[in-house]
Amino acid sequence: MQQKLCARSDTIYINPSGGSMSQEFKPIDAKHCYTCIQWDGQRTWYAEKKVVKVDEKKEGLCRVFHKNVKGDSVCDHFYPIK
Numbered sequence: 564m565q566q567k568l569c570a571r572s573d574t575i576y577i578n579p580s581g582g583s584m585s586q587e588f589k590p591i592d593a594k595h596c597y598t599c600i601q602w603d604g605q606r607t608w609y610a611e612k613k614v615v616k617v618d619e620k621k622e623g624l625c626r627v628f629h630k631n632v633k634g635d636s637v638c639d640h641f642y643p644i645k
């Protein structure tokens with residue numbers, strides 16, 4: 564289930580579910596904040612393996628909306644890392 568959080572005229576979809584607080588490897592083609600260049604959360608990007616090591620439940624600053632969002636959040640303004 565997703566919760567809507569409105570920021571200006573745009574919308575961020577927040578996943579409010581809990582979960583483990585450990586980092587996992589995630590594919591960089593997943594369209595979540597943890598694979599967006601605008602997300603300032605803690606992560607490690609392994610370009611050669613095309614994965615990101617991240618705790619998707621931790622928050623980081625979104626430089627577009629100027630709000631903290633969880634790594635597994637999604638929105639319509641997604642800027643993929645490459």
Ligand code: SF4
Nearest residue numbers: 596599602625638640
């Ligand atoms: S622009 Fe969207 S996808 Fe990127 S970090 Fe901000 S909320 Fe997440």
